[in-house]
Amino acid sequence: MAAAALAKVFGSRLTIRLIESDEIGIVGVGEATIPPIRDFNALLALDENDFLRRTQGTFKLGIEFVDWRRLGHRYLHEFGSAGVPLGGVPFQHTFLRGKAAGLGDDLWAASLNAAACRTGKFARMDQVGQTRLHGLVYAFHFDASLYAGYLRAFAEGLGVRRTEGRIVDWTLRDGDGGIASVRLESGEEIGGDLFIDCSGFRGLLIEQALKTGYDDWSAYLPANRAVAVPCASVEGPTPFTRSTADKAGWRWRIPLQHRVGNGYVYCSEFVSDDEAASRLLESLDGEAQADPRPLRFTTGKRRKVWNKNVVALGLASGFLEPLESTSIHLIQSGVSRLLQFFPNQRIEQADVDQYNRLIDREFEQIRAFLVLHYKQTERDDTPFWRHCRNLPSPPELDRKIALFEASGRIYREQEDLFTESSWLQVMYGQGVEPRDWHPAADKLTDAQLASFLSDVRRLVAQAAEKLPSHADFIAANCAAVPGETAKPQSVRPIVHA
Numbered sequence: 001m002a003a004a005a006l007a008k009v010f011g012s013r014l015t016i017r018l019i020e021s022d023e024i025g026i027v028g029v030g031e032a033t034i035p036p037i038r039d040f041n042a043l044l045a046l047d048e049n050d051f052l053r054r055t056q057g058t059f060k061l062g063i064e065f066v067d068w069r070r071l072g073h074r075y076l077h078e079f080g081s082a083g084v085p086l087g088g089v090p091f092q093h094t095f096l097r098g099k100a101a102g103l104g105d106d107l108w109a110a111s112l113n114a115a116a117c118r119t120g121k122f123a124r125m126d127q128v129g130q131t132r133l134h135g136l137v138y139a140f141h142f143d144a145s146l147y148a149g150y151l152r153a154f155a156e157g158l159g160v161r162r163t164e165g166r167i168v169d170w171t172l173r174d175g176d177g178g179i180a181s182v183r184l185e186s187g188e189e190i191g192g193d194l195f196i197d198c199s200g201f202r203g204l205l206i207e208q209a210l211k212t213g214y215d216d217w218s219a220y221l222p223a224n225r226a227v228a229v230p231c232a233s234v235e236g237p238t239p240f241t242r243s244t245a246d247k248a249g250w251r252w253r254i255p256l257q258h259r260v261g262n263g264y265v266y267c268s269e270f271v272s273d274d275e276a277a278s279r280l281l282e283s284l285d286g287e288a289q290a291d292p293r294p295l296r297f298t299t300g301k302r303r304k305v306w307n308k309n310v311v312a313l314g315l316a317s318g319f320l321e322p323l324e325s326t327s328i329h330l331i332q333s334g335v336s337r338l339l340q341f342f343p344n345q346r347i348e349q350a351d352v353d354q355y356n357r358l359i360d361r362e363f364e365q366i367r368a369f370l371v372l373h374y375k376q377t378e379r380d381d382t383p384f385w386r387h388c389r390n391l392p393s394p395p396e397l398d399r400k401i402a403l404f405e406a407s408g409r410i411y412r413e414q415e416d417l418f419t420e421s422s423w424l425q426v427m428y429g430q431g432v433e434p435r436d437w438h439p440a441a442d443k444l445t446d447a448q449l450a451s452f453l454s455d456v457r458r459l460v461a462q463a464a465e466k467l468p469s470h471a472d473f474i475a476a477n478c479a480a481v482p483g484e485t486a487k488p489q490s491v492r493p494i495v496h497a
């Protein structure tokens with residue numbers, strides 16, 4: 001992603017070397033994304049249908065959370081938004097007044113994204129007819145190994161020189177102690193002005209060479225392992241990811257065109273690796289296509305993601321579990337901020353400090369959103385869930401919940417990745433109940449309120465009815481052609497933090 005974007009933006013003004021080791025391979029489990037990925041693809045001017053065809057991609061309208069609030073309960077975090085603002089106040093205030101009046105408690109009945117998820121439909125559309133209602137807001141599921149291969153070919157096409165080989169050593173430069181060069185197993189020495197460390201959990205340059213340090217956030221987010229396995233599809237792909245809370249964590253289900261990706265993210269204090277693997281295997285839709293692959297991680301963040309002349313991206317910069325599919329986004333966001341702060345003649349410390357502040361803030365905002373899912377639960381049926389109810393709460397999460405409970409208000413801090421609609425759905429879905437609503441929602445008469453809510457729900461249902469099925473849309477526009485996909489890179493068996 002970094003090589004592709006830098007080559008696209010700077011062209012021949014930069015000489016970019018990409019060093020990868022097929023022997024080490026990539027982690028290869030990131031398969032679900034969030035809508036800003038479309039901005040990244042647009043920056044590269046990728047053809048969306050071609051990209052989906054070559055990565056076995058499907059469309060993602062949101063995430064369904066099953067058993068998170070309590071066993072048997074399910075809700076959606078979809079990427080669009082429910083209803084439309086009325087009288088200058090966001091929809092949730094009108095909805096909350098309607099709910100108190102007995103006019104329905106299904107927030108998602110007013111959302112086209114949700115209706116399309118529930119009916120397995122998809123199309124590209126910006127708005128519902130001539131109304132103010134949102135059309136479909138989407139991201140993708142794709143095979144991360146194929147995406148990596150696709151972008152590698154793209155970058156090479158723009159002049160990036162890719163070298164296959166393992167970095168075995170490095171030299172530090174005089175003065176600030178930044179990296180002067182890296183040495184490959186072949187003996188080749190490669191120097192550079194700026195090094196982008198995308199070496200995964202090991203943090204080859206940022207940690208092993210520069211000893212930057214890592215902040216461990218396991219106290220907030222206790223999951224520390226995952227096991228992943230692909231299985232055969234037994235039905236058309238759902239246009240959403242499913243996250244099902246389990247005994248000591250949660251299971252993901254991500255539908256691609258050629259298979260379904262599955263995994264169980266868990267905390268090793270509360271379930272054994274063997275039990276986690278068997279719970280995962282028992283939950284599969286179709287036949288497993290490989291042996292379960294174990295992964296280990298430590299949730300947290302590198303103390304400085306840009307240190308001296310090394311910028312860490314991806315797993316080398318830190319890791320927040322994939323509950324809201326934010327890791328690939330963090331790579332994208334790191335790349336776009338690097339483009340914003342890209343050095344000219346020399347690296348300026350003021351740029352580095354600002355870059356680090358922005359990335360820190362983004363990690364912290366995502367952490368608060370993830371903790372919400374775990375902490376705000378009614379579940380007390382296993383030791384893990386009882387532990388989660390007592391997790392420490394990041395201050396920004398406490399503020400968000402207190403404000404919503406008091407008055408139904410949601411305030412989106414500057415540059416918060418998650419929108420008001422995201423916070424609304426997950427707070428409401430997890431059972432946070434506001435005590436009041438904005439007084440402007442009382443302006444409508446009871447009859448006006450009832451007809452507004454029923455009109456919105458009817459328009460949404462009618463629009464969803466007319467959409468093609470997700471499977472038909474893919475077949476007509478972006479079905480993968482066997483043999484035409486980018487060559488996948490190898491994946492390695494076990495990753496240690």
Ligand SMILES: Cc1cc2nc3c(=O)[nH]c(=O)nc-3n(C[C@H](O)[C@H](O)[C@H](O)COP(=O)(O)OP(=O)(O)OC[C@H]3O[C@@H](n4cnc5c(N)ncnc54)[C@H](O)[C@@H]3O)c2cc1C
Nearest residue numbers: 021026027030031032166167199200226314315322327328
């Ligand atoms: C369980 C799990 C589930 C996930 N699910 C999602 C998800 O749904 N959505 C999402 O957005 N993200 C997800 N992620 C995160 C996502 O997988 C990663 O962010 C993404 O794959 C990028 O990884 P990376 O490039 O940072 O590291 P890696 O894939 O580990 O790549 C490291 C690269 O560095 C190279 N390398 C390492 N050491 C050397 C060396 N010595 N010499 C030469 N080359 C070297 C390797 O060859 C490789 O190319 C998930 C992660 C995990 C662990």
